Amino acid sequence: MMGFRTLDQADVKGKRVLLRVDLNVPIQDGVVADATRIERMAPTIIQIADRGGMVILLSHLGRPEGRDPKDSLKPVAAETARIIGRPVAFVDDCIGPKAEAAVRAMKPGDVLCLENTRFHAGEEKNDPAFAAALARLGDIWVNDAFSVSHRAHASTEGLGRILPAYAGPAMEAELAAFSRVLDAPQRPLAAIVGGAKVSTKLELLGNLLRRVDVLIIGGGMANTFLAAQGKDVGKSLCEHELAGIACDILLQAAAKSCEIVLPVDAVTARTFEANAPSRVVPVDDVGADEMILDIGPRTIEHVVSVLGRVKTLVWNGPFGAFEMEPFDTGTIEVAEAAAELTQAGRLVTVAGGGDTVAALNAAGVTDRLTYVSTAGGAFLEWLEGKALPGVEVLRQK
Ligand code: 3PG
Ligand code: MG
Numbered sequence: 001m002m003g004f005r006t007l008d009q010a011d012v013k014g015k016r017v018l019l020r021v022d023l024n025v026p027i028q029d030g031v032v033a034d035a036t037r038i039e040r041m042a043p044t045i046i047q048i049a050d051r052g053g054m055v056i057l058l059s060h061l062g063r064p065e066g067r068d069p070k071d072s073l074k075p076v077a078a079e080t081a082r083i084i085g086r087p088v089a090f091v092d093d094c095i096g097p098k099a100e101a102a103v104r105a106m107k108p109g110d111v112l113c114l115e116n117t118r119f120h121a122g123e124e125k126n127d128p129a130f131a132a133a134l135a136r137l138g139d140i141w142v143n144d145a146f147s148v149s150h151r152a153h154a155s156t157e158g159l160g161r162i163l164p165a166y167a168g169p170a171m172e173a174e175l176a177a178f179s180r181v182l183d184a185p186q187r188p189l190a191a192i193v194g195g196a197k198v199s200t201k202l203e204l205l206g207n208l209l210r211r212v213d214v215l216i217i218g219g220g221m222a223n224t225f226l227a228a229q230g231k232d233v234g235k236s237l238c239e240h241e242l243a244g245i246a247c248d249i250l251l252q253a254a255a256k257s258c259e260i261v262l263p264v265d266a267v268t269a270r271t272f273e274a275n276a277p278s279r280v281v282p283v284d285d286v287g288a289d290e291m292i293l294d295i296g297p298r299t300i301e302h303v304v305s306v307l308g309r310v311k312t313l314v315w316n317g318p319f320g321a322f323e324m325e326p327f328d329t330g331t332i333e334v335a336e337a338a339a340e341l342t343q344a345g346r347l348v349t350v351a352g353g354g355d356t357v358a359a360l361n362a363a364g365v366t367d368r369l370t371y372v373s374t375a376g377g378a379f380l381e382w383l384e385g386k387a388l389p390g391v392e393v394l395r396q397k
Contacts, residue, residue: 003395003396004167004175005164005165005166005396006172007166007167007168008169010166012051012140013051013052013108014054015140016054016106016140017054017138017139017140017141017142018134018137018140018141018142019041019055019058020058020145020148021044022145022146022148023037023057023059023060023061024060024061025061025079027061027075031075031079032076032079035079035083036374037147037374038080038083040374041170042084043169044144044168044170045084045111046084046086048142049110053109054103054106054107055111056103056112056137056138057077057080057112057113058114058155059076059117060116060117060123060148060153061076061116062118063118066119066121068119073090074090077113080111084111086111087110088112088113089111090112090113091114091115092115094115094119094134094155095136095137096133099114100136102114103137103138114137117134117154122154123154124151124153126152127158130154131158131162132162134158135162138163139163140165141159141164141165142166142168143160143168143171144167144169146171146174147375147377150382150386150390151389156389156390157393160393160394171394174371174373174375175391177350177373180312180348181313181314185348186311186348187213187310188214188310189310189312190213190216190306190310190314191208191212191215191216191313191314191315192314193208193216193218193221193317194222194317194331194356195220195221195317195318195353196220196237197220197237198224198246199239201221201380204316204380207383209256210258212314213259214260214261214306215258215261216306218295218303218319218330219317219319219320221239222263222292223237223238223292224242224243224246225249227243228243228246228250229250231284232286234268234286234292235288235290236292261302263283263292263296263299264298264302265280265281265282265283265295265296265297266280266292267279267292267294267295267320267327267329267330268281268286270290272293274325276293278293281296282296293327294320294321294330294331296330300329300334303334303337307334307338308337308341308346311346312347312348312349313347314351315350315360316353316380317355318331319331319334322355322359322362323358328362331359336363339365340368342370343368349369349370350373352374352376352379353375354376356372357372357373360372
């Protein structure tokens with residue numbers, strides 16, 4: 001990756017390597033419920049250990065206000081040990097005498113996980129004194145956590161100002177995949193933007209309009225566009241107050257020759273629950289007491305035909321209420337089509353965002369797409385065209 005110092009260029013032998021990973025994984029009843037993020041970092045940990053480095057894992061978990069046992073990384077350290085197949089020591093602080101003693105006790109090849117960085121207020125404030133306390137524990141800093149690089153925190157950014165800084169291989173792979181879709185994509189380039197609200201994705205839509213050839217809008221946010229076009233969306237999730245902004249986006253798209261794809265039919269129901277009685281209607285025919293919960297078959301067919309004529313796809317957000325059957329159909333069928341085209345070498349597909357990953361996992365296509373990012377907020381900010389502090393600090397000055 002141009003402009004970055006990368007882990008393979010670092011001499012890690014006998015060195016204390018502070019490795020920023022994103023161990024912010026869902027925990028249920030004290031057990032890691034989804035280990036995808038840990039699995040992505042595992043090769044980096046093993047690589048540093050095998051090269052004779054001492055691996056010191058740094059991460060946050062949740063959004064604690066001070067020390068909170070429910071956000072302890074202890075169970076995550078245990079799960080990491082299971083995944084890498086080696087012991088991972090744990091110490092219940094990330095700075096100070098205890099952490100320093102634990103690091104002093106390390107030998108080359110050892111792995112140590114420090115407690116949640118957000119147990120200290122200095123982390124999110126990017127306090128230089130806190131960053132310096134972290135820096136005492138290491139000789140170099142490796143950032144392998146793209147998914148938290150939108151935060152200018154001490155462990156994601158501050159350390160890069162103090163210690164020699166390197167991009168880890170997971171970070172590199174993520175940036176390479178992204179650059180393939182937005183920096184130098186094979187055209188035509190399409191984007192799928194779904195999810196509930198237009199209001200949270202205004203900047204993203206604005207940036208994508210300038211860069212993509214086709215913008216496919218799905219999920220609850222499509223209703224806001226349909227309503228802005230004068231359609232009655234009944235009781236559907238809809239931000240009626242954004243009608244003006246939605247019209248504006250459509251006008252901007254027309255001016256930039258960006259083709260917009262909106263639903264032409266929908267699956268509606270009267271109640272928001274799994275297996276609620278539903279019907280398929282044209283979007284002009286939604287009943288006053290109905291909600292749009294998914295795209296209909298004609299829309300699916302249209303989206304799939306668009307995917308058949310583009311070369312690159314960036315995907316953020318599901319089409320319908322994918323967490324409830326049968327309203328996951330649109331997302332699953334489009335995902336399946338994207339996976340088939342990708343496997344056939346006809347489409348480069350990069351997807352990301354919290355709900356998107358859950359939807360693509362449920363559809364069983366994750367392994368058949370070009371790249372699926374585990375990043376939520378960071379992926380959105382990247383799609384918005386923003387510079388990410390945890391990435392910028394890695395650039396060689
Ligand atoms: C995430 O899960 O989005 C990252 O780990 C960042 O967490 P945050 O949104 O609490 O900063
Ligand atoms: Mg987040």
